[in-house]
Amino acid sequence: MKKINSEFYDLQIRIISGLVFGALGLFSLALGGLIATVFLAFCLAVLGWEILYIFSNGNVVDTRVGKIIPIILFLVPILNFYDFYPVIILLSTALASTFYSESKVLKMFCMLYVSLSVLMFQEILFSEKLLHNFYNLLLVVGAVASSDIGGYFFGRIVGGPKIYKSISPNKTWAGSLGGVLCSVIACLLISPLFDHSLSWACFLGFVLAVSAQAGDFFESWLKRKFKMKDSGVLLPGHGGFFDRLDGLLAAVPVYCGLVFFM
Template sequence: MTPAPAPPRRFGDLAVRSVIAVIFAATGFGAIWAGGGWGLAFVMIAGGIMAWEWRRIAARPGDRVLAGFQALAVAGAVFVAFHGRIVEAAVFLFAVATLGAAVDIARARSPWWSLAGALYLGAALSFFVLLLGSPQHGLQVIIWLVLVVVATDIGAYFSGRLIGGPKLWPRVSPNKTWAGGIGGVTLAAVAAALVGLGAGRGVGGGALLAAVLVSAISQAGDFAESAYKRKFDKKDSGRLLPGHGGLLDRLDGMIAATLAVGVLSLIRPELPIWAW
């Protein structure tokens, strides 16, 4: 009699995921903390890689070279936005991404996924360097953003694995549960409260609401990337990070959350989001 297969371990991938996540986080945080050219270089390289991976998901054999247009559009827009030239960054992003889309059209390919990905990534990462470069509270806002997203990931991972239960969107992401989603939002709110207390501001209701919203949008970004990969029958965006897949797989929630924080910061520019 053939023995029954052993059930999958609940946290079987935790060790590899944790080691890679710590190494990547340390590298990214070190570059951002150093600021200046180090932070800019990290965001530009990360943006170029994610744009390449985004194009790769939808690419057919022989088409991947066209990902260079999207990588250049995103990295270039980040560089221009870092120097405070917001309008020029938007023009550069749209022009180069559209040029890549035009090449797709000329080759009888559908251009819209690649164009949308470049604009999405370029806008989010341009917001990131603009927030980081803010002379008053830029680094604090970025730290708040990172803590909220990391808390969301940790809360969702452990709540989902320990509690289980009904799935959020099984057709797109069969491992994600309602328990995980709620756990992620809850831990994100706790992280925001701790930031407020640590900064001597207390627990602001506005900051908690912002953390809940940003956490939910972060999880929505994760689902959106999963749906995009499933449409083109891809499991991962790449193989750069063992246990995580590609860089886009690791930062999909951060990209969506950055876009949300950037927009929210425009709504209330007089206060950093962690002090609302």
């Protein structure tokens, strides 16, 4: 019993903080319009700050860049909501020029990565090309969350060989397969809202789980590279927003590619 308890020592705080953040997020997104946009803008601003936090080994707080970049990123989804595309291009150019002198290609990639992912999330929520926009959002979030939950429990209970110990020492093959299984089940449960075939639902569950796990590994690699344990401290039991949303940030562009181009 003690061994089982030790495997889940952080579960309670993870559940509480995850439920609070998830409920707040889904409520804001369900309201739609400017409220949902402001929530996404806030998330993007925090993600940008956390990327700077990782790259600076936690010393970004008092820097000029640490104050300016989150403000720029906060404006991007709001301007996109009002179709101010030229302004977004100008802001992106300003953002790029901030890093040019430092030659931080990886940093720039990370900024563009989270920005484009949030904008694609916004596209899923508001695009007129999709039917049942909020249901599409629920499908992606549900699949990724199920993959995370399945990976956590299967990994802790079954254990077994590690996937890539030097990057993510706690990730096991059992956890990965369990995550895929739970993601597929989630898509099967949600698919009746779209009249999806069983084969398409299974395909979505598999692809979204693999994408989410790839995003998780990328963020783990990034933190290892800069010797950071967490991307932030805003979500107890999880770390930062980047720690919690890493899988979703990778899965959303993949889902957009599937629903808009297939």
